[in-house]
Amino acid sequence: xxxxxxxxxxxxxxxxxxxxxxxxxxxxxxxxxxxxxxxxxxxxxxxxxxxxxxxxxxxxxxxxxxxxxxxxxxxxxxxxxxxxxxxxxxxxxxxxxxxxxxxxxxxxxxxxxxxxxxxxxxxxxxxxxxxxxxxxxxxxxxxxxxxxxxxxxxxxxxxxxxxxxxxxxxxxxxxxxxxxxxxxxxxxxxxxxxxxxxxxxxxxxxxxxxxxxxxxxxxxxxxxxxxxxxxxxxxxxxxxxxxxxxxxxxxxxxxxxxxxxxxxxxxxxx
Amino acid sequence: xxxxxxxxxxxxxxxxxxxxxxxxxxxxxxxxxxxxxxxxxxxxxxxxxxxxxxxxxxxxxxxxxxxxxxxxxxxxxxxxxxxxxxxxxxxxxxxxxxxxxxxxxxxxxxxxxxxxxxxxxxxxxxxxxxxxxxxxxxxxxxxxxxxxxxxxxxxxxxxxxxxxxxxxxxxxxxxxxxxxxxxxxxxxxxxxxxxxxxxxxxxxxxxxxxxxxxxxxxxxxxxxxxxxxxxxxxxxxxxxxxxxxxxxxxxxxxxxxxxxxxxxxxxxxxxxxxxxxxxxxxxxxxxxxxxxxxxxxxxxxxxxxxxxxxxxxxxxxxxxxxxxxxxxxxxxxxxxxxxxxxxxxxxxxxxxxxxxxxxxxxxxxxxxxxxxxxxxxxxxxx
Numbered sequence: 001x002x003x004x005x006x007x008x009x010x011x012x013x014x015x016x017x018x019x020x021x022x023x024x025x026x027x028x029x030x031x032x033x034x035x036x037x038x039x040x041x042x043x044x045x046x047x048x049x050x051x052x053x054x055x056x057x058x059x060x061x062x063x064x065x066x067x068x069x070x071x072x073x074x075x076x077x078x079x080x081x082x083x084x085x086x087x088x089x090x091x092x093x094x095x096x097x098x099x100x101x102x103x104x105x106x107x108x109x110x111x112x113x114x115x116x117x118x119x120x121x122x123x124x125x126x127x128x129x130x131x132x133x134x135x136x137x138x139x140x141x142x143x144x145x146x147x148x149x150x151x152x153x154x155x156x157x158x159x160x161x162x163x164x165x166x167x168x169x170x171x172x173x174x175x176x177x178x179x180x181x182x183x184x185x186x187x188x189x190x191x192x193x194x195x196x197x198x199x200x201x202x203x204x205x206x207x208x209x210x211x212x213x214x215x216x217x218x219x220x221x222x223x224x225x226x227x228x229x230x231x232x233x234x235x236x237x238x239x240x241x242x243x244x245x246x247x248x249x250x251x252x253x254x255x256x257x258x259x260x261x262x263x264x265x266x267x268x269x270x
Numbered sequence: 271x272x273x274x275x276x277x278x279x280x281x282x283x284x285x286x287x288x289x290x291x292x293x294x295x296x297x298x299x300x301x302x303x304x305x306x307x308x309x310x311x312x313x314x315x316x317x318x319x320x321x322x323x324x325x326x327x328x329x330x331x332x333x334x335x336x337x338x339x340x341x342x343x344x345x346x347x348x349x350x351x352x353x354x355x356x357x358x359x360x361x362x363x364x365x366x367x368x369x370x371x372x373x374x375x376x377x378x379x380x381x382x383x384x385x386x387x388x389x390x391x392x393x394x395x396x397x398x399x400x401x402x403x404x405x406x407x408x409x410x411x412x413x414x415x416x417x418x419x420x421x422x423x424x425x426x427x428x429x430x431x432x433x434x435x436x437x438x439x440x441x442x443x444x445x446x447x448x449x450x451x452x453x454x455x456x457x458x459x460x461x462x463x464x465x466x467x468x469x470x471x472x473x474x475x476x477x478x479x480x481x482x483x484x485x486x487x488x489x490x491x492x493x494x495x496x497x498x499x500x501x502x503x504x505x506x507x508x509x510x511x512x513x514x515x516x517x518x519x520x521x522x523x524x525x526x527x528x529x530x531x532x533x534x535x536x537x538x539x540x541x542x543x544x545x546x547x548x549x550x551x552x553x554x555x556x557x558x559x560x561x562x563x564x565x566x567x568x569x570x571x572x573x574x575x576x577x578x579x580x581x582x583x584x585x586x587x588x589x590x591x592x593x594x595x596x597x598x599x600x601x602x603x604x605x606x607x608x609x610x611x612x613x614x615x616x617x618x619x620x621x622x623x624x625x626x627x628x629x630x631x632x633x634x635x636x637x638x639x640x641x642x643x644x645x646x647x648x649x650x651x652x
Contacts, residue, residue, distance in 0.1 A: 082483035086444065
């Protein structure tokens with residue numbers, strides 16, 4: 001049986017444009033070391049990475065306000081809050097095991113069932129709530145929020161499928177998304193972690209073919225040992241939990257009747 | 271005024287979280303402008319002293335120690351990478367690592383070779399700077415009450431803010447739900463531990479949570495949550511145009527910053543104007559929704575003093591960096607004993623003032639009476 005598509009958080013014209021613009025800017029905020037040219041405004045300042053740290057919270061606020069304005073009803077807000085609480089509770093569980101992030105399976109499954117707009121907001125809200133609960137507010141937070149938002153967004157964009165095909169697709173997506181999330185956060189960490197003057201640091205103006213191997217070498221020497229097991233664990237977790245969790249989420253989405261549109265009309269004098 | 275400011279400093283109350291963040295960001299800005307280990311150590315000490323004298327016994331107040339450990343890790347990583355991959359600096363050789371030839375695609379990456387004291391110290395100074403920045407952020411996390419911070423969210427972010435409040439107040443209920451369902455399973459003789467127990471507990475907890483969200487939504491709907499229709503169409507159009515134009519400007523400005531051939535006007539100025547427009551759009555959009563606040567946190571003399579003391583540290587450091595930055599970046603090649611310039615020293619010491627001039631946070635109301643780990647009361651969050 002193919003369940004109908006649910007859009008718990010509607011992306012209307014304005015918020016979709018804002019989301020696209022902010023995502024583009026966000027991608028730039030992650031990957032600028034790969035593209036920056038010598039002599040440009042960013043290349044010769046040691047505190048250039050901090051520019052995006054200031055910029056990104058602002059952009060996130062703008063896009064979340066745009067999505068929230070008229071796109072979210074009480075049901076979406078309540079479900080967002082509750083699922084974010086579940087996600088925030090799952091997050092410390094991963095702290096003990098090397099690089100294991102159990103929050104992804106919830107993001108993937110909820111994004112799948114409740115749509116891409118909901119997935120994006122859930123990703124950012126979950127990471128934000130968990131940072132507040134664990135005193136983890138810092139310059140990394142807006143980047144984590146944006147990347148987790150993308151994980152939820154693209155889970156809502158996956159093509160239609162049902163049965164074991166759906167479970168396989170979601171599990172594969174969970175693994176890939178977990179890996180890409182790790183790589184993106186690594187890309188963000190790159191200038192901070194090792195500074196600007198080691199052999200593995202980016203060199204402004206070098207072509208992509210030379211900066212990318214440096215980044216790969218940095219990733220190999222730091223975190224790939226965590227990222228690959230994490231991706232595999234996420235994929236396994238999605239595969240195991242997909243069926244019951246999808247059922248529970250779909251049941252709630254059906255009960256909440258997200259797409260119902262009440263219409264108010266001025267009473268006509270009779 | 272004098273009576274009022276005297277009263278606010280004396281009575282125990284929570285300082286506005288924004289004041290703590292401004293203070294900490296000021297200190298962090300000061301730390302970002304110097305690599306002098308003496309000044310950085312001073313910033314660490316100042317932040318640590320204020321945290322020690324003004325933190326509460328809440329769970330997040332222990333954050334400072336955690337951030338210090340994180341900073342230590344950063345220093346270790348920087349030093350190891352500086353020693354193994356760093357650009358060679360002449361000087362006293364500390365050790366000789368075997369050099370490794372790397373394949374063609376990794377040309378330009380040096381691996382191993384002579385490790386000099388100068389290399390280690392240069393990497394260590396950089397690492398210490400980052401560790402100090404982290405410690406300042408840790409100080410803000412330890413001192414500012416996150417739930418009160420949430421109340422200061424702008425009006426335009428109302429829906430998302432409510433979702434975060436729901437998340438924060440729901441997470442203690444999740445803990446009680448887990449223990450309730452485990453107890454029920456134990457009574458029925460079913461496993462409540464291990465992998466099978468996990469599945470048996472996790473699914474009912476999730477079902478329970480989803481069930482409650484539907485109930486909560488019904489409760490919110492019946493109390494008139496939502497602001498559709500409250501904003502006139504013209505205001506919404508203005509805020510939308512402002513936001514989208516601002517975002518476009520910010521995008522073009524960022525591109526200008528990365529591209530060396532574009533004129534300077536297309537870089538930082540355009541980015542700043544774009545951000546300003548986007549924020550203006552937020553403000554216009556948020557103003558249309560009128561919200562009442564329950565007991566708003568005041569911004570009184572103590573808040574001004576706290577924020578200003580942090581800003582003073584930043585200003586002192588920036589002024590020194592502009593006029594004479596020889597004391598802020600002590601040379602590591604050749605290695606010298608770092609000096610202690612006077613103006614930044616005084617500036618950072620000013621940031622110590624909140625340790626005495628900010629009000630003490632009131633003692634937790636539940637801790638003294640009840641010994642059992644009661645579920646956390648969420649109050650005054652909206």
